[in-house]
Amino acid sequence: MPRRFVTLDVFTDTALTGNPLAVVLDAEGLDTAAMQALAAEFNLSETVFVLPPEASRHRARMRIFTPTSELPFAGHPTLGTAILLALRDQRAGLADAMAFGLEASLGTLACVVEPGDGRGTGRFKMPVLPEYLGEGPETSLVAAALGLEPGEIGFARHVPSRHRAGPAFLFVPLASQAALDRARMVAAALGDLGPPAALYCYTLDAEEVGHRYQARMFAPHIGVPEDPATGSAAAAFAGVMMQFEPLGDGEHDIVLRQGVAMGRPSTIGVQLVIDAGALRSVEISGAAVLVSEGTLLV
Template structure:
């Protein structure tokens, strides 16, 4: 049966920047191998398949695939799907900010979207908090896996660490923007890093004040050589901040710029709520822009 699809650019307010996303509507009747094959056909970092929710009070259910694997959660698919569904609801006459739940394997994500003309901004609250998975490898193997020198790994209190809020990440602090720009995956050195995980490299953003960082993300084991914007890593980055930064109680805003080296600049907002010295909530925010619409004939 014909199935509608839409593509969007996510974590941006400008088309042809940010992270591209394909969303397949009318996904009922597709089995897992068919979804995986279609995700490989789109060949974007992620493709979303929208299904009816399991609970009537929620807006929809999502299944999220990279070109090679299904994910329990990913950030730019969540934000992009939320904006798309809000825009579709807007066409039905609902024009104010919209709040609804999107079901993912990880849990239900509470979303709030302000739809505009062919675009929107939104935020969602994580259903789980970041999980600390342990310290990262020594700087030597990490540097070798990224084609850098050991002295270029780490800054201030930051050292390699493992966290997840969905898929696992090895977070790698890089000393300078120049080193971040030179980073590249060296496949022969990846086995020395331990269990497979996406590599999220970050450095303080020289163009901003406060908690602003520039980042690059590599996930060759998921069929993603480099990702322009990674919301699941942004959510897990809240755990990095709790580990290495002296944050006090209250609300804290972080801005992560990603995709700059790829020519697909993106901006991801991360909001942390800390009470009694503990992380209580994490929200991810950003924009999304419609790019194309079409019909699948397979």
């Protein structure tokens, strides 16, 4: 049967920047193998398949695939799908600002969206908090895997660490923008890092002040050589901030810029709420813009 699909650029308000996303709207009847094959055909970092929700009070259920595997959660697919569904609801004459739940394997994500003309802004609250998975590998091993010198790994109190909020990441702080720009995957050295994990490299954003960072994310083990914007890593980055930054009680806003080295600049907002010294909630925010619409004939 013909199935509608839409592509969007996510974590940006400008088409042909940000992170591309494919969303298949009529996914009922597709089995896992068919979804995986279609995700490989789109060959984007993620493809979403929209299904009826399991709970009628929610807007929809998502299954999220990279070109090689299914994910329990990913950030730019969640934001892009939420904005797309809100735009479709807006066309149907519903409210300009919308709040609804999107179901994923990780849990239900509470979304708030303001749709506009072919684009929108939104945010979603994580159903889980970041989990600390332990220290990162030795600095020399991390440097070798990134083609850098050991002295370029780390800044201030930041050292390599492992966290997850859904998918797991090895977070690697880099001492300078120059080191971030030069970072690359050295396949022969990746096996020395321990269990396969996406590498999220970050450094202080030289163009900004406050809690602002620039980042790159590499995940060749799941078919993503480099990702222009990674919302699940942004959610887990809240755990990095709790570990290495002296954050007090209250709301804290973080800005992550990603995809710059790829020519696909993206901006991801992260809000942490801390109470009594403990992280209580994490929200991810950003924009998305429609790029194309079409029909799958297979």
